[in-house]
Amino acid sequence: MSAHNQRPDSFTGANGVSPMHNGRLIPFGQRVLQHFEFDPGYRNLNHGSFGASPREVRNKLRQYQDLAEAKPDQFIRYETPDILNESREAVAKLLNAPTDTVVFVSNATTGVNTVLRNITWNDDRKDEILSFNTIYGACGKTIDYIVDSGLGRVSSREILITYPSEDEEIIAAFKGALADSARDGKRARICVFDTVSSLPAVRMPFEEIAKVCKEEGILSLVDGAQGLGMIDIDLKALDPDFFVSNCHKWLHVPRSSAVLYVPLRNQALMASSLPTSHGYISKSRERFNPLPKQHKSVFVNNFQFVGTLDTSPYLCVKDAITWREQVLGGEARIFEYIQTLAREGGKKAAQVLGTEVLDNKSGSMTRCATTNVALPLKPEEAPNAAEWMQEKMMSDYKTFIPLFTHNNRLWARISAQVYLDIEDFVWAGQVLLDLCERVKRGESKDV
DSSP states (O other): OOTGGGSOSSOOOGGGOOSEETTEEOOSSGGGGGGSOOOTTOBOOOHHHHOOOOHHHHHHHHHHHHHHHHSHHIIIIIIHHHHHHHHHHHHHHHHTOOGGGEEEESOHHHHHHHHHHHOOOOTTSOEEEEEETTSOHHHHHHHHHHHHTTTTSEEEEEEOOOSSOOHHHHHHHHHHHHHHHHHTTOEEEEEEEESBOSSSOOBOOHHHHHHHHHHHTOEEEEEOTTTBTTBOOOHHHHOOSEEEEESTTTTOOOSSOEEEEOOGGGGGGOOOOSSOOTTOOOSSOOOOOOOSOOOSSHHHHHHHOOSSOOOHHHHTHHHHHHHHHHTTOOHHHHHHHHHHHHHHHHHHHHHHHTOOBOOOTTOGGGSSSEEEEEOSOOTTTOTTHHHHHHHHIIIIISBOOOEEEETTEEEEEEEOOTTOOHHHHHHHHHHHHHHHHHHHTTGGGGO
């Protein structure tokens, strides 16, 4: 039986239960937990790091894996390309992008690496890579590697922002960096920036940054690791030069999977996948490609088979999108719930702690599904307490909340999700308050 004949057209809830309840979709919150496989004693307040996939979609993952084991050559060589195309079509529709501009990679960091490692830097040594100081650490180190290995042809420039900041202040800082680059005799070649940054987890004015890049003739690389499935992404309107977003985080796809978007105008710049595989077209010679189902698009074909690896998460992208529509009620309903929960839940946690949420006056920073809550600790009280607190969260409270320092203050990042409710945020505030009290009593110094 082919893979197509084994794929259901619709999803039911856990144990075959319909997602409809009395003619209505199941309310978000604890009722949705029945679809996930968390340990009963664990509260997942950190969806933003690794995501979580529902049981129904994970069952699809195992079906694809079983098909690959049953008839490896038939499934991998002949059936996988067609299912990949279906998933590309589904995610392209979600992003409002042409299907042949999107491919799958293992994660957003791989996507950022793919773009930066394919760019040819000019020999005049003027090229610069711009980024913000809130860039995700692995992507920042990728820029470091490109500079370190670039034989002096490319340098980097970091744009400093300190939150809370209004969008206009961030754009002004970006334009100031462009002016500084030109004044220093450099050429701003590409800017890497987030949709929603990691730490602190706030929404950036990525639409306006992309617009400035276009006006100034700079390539835009949008790191949407925290993007697809959390906020509305319209690539036709945004029109970036490159965009990457994890699917395994907010889109409920199994780990690990991400979508890489490259518009037709820039696909010639992406000569190779990472690693280079059968889809690469050499400029010096021809080599045999043993794969029978090659895509007509050179760009898509480059990423269709990148060595032998488990691509079943990529195949599940369309299934996760269908599950979100049929079981959760679609993207708009999901966005409204998780963004509202993050905003209101953050306030509740801050009330418990006697502190505040990281936000600006316009509220633009919190138009996402994550919240950053200040901890009631002075820097001198907790110089090394964050790691101790995070370890104790796991061992003593069976949860995890990332802690980080910004602007000389300790913060906690909490992720909203459809299986959480306000009570979870109140509980998170109580856990953090308890840990802060333990730090003040000196327990963290005993380690």
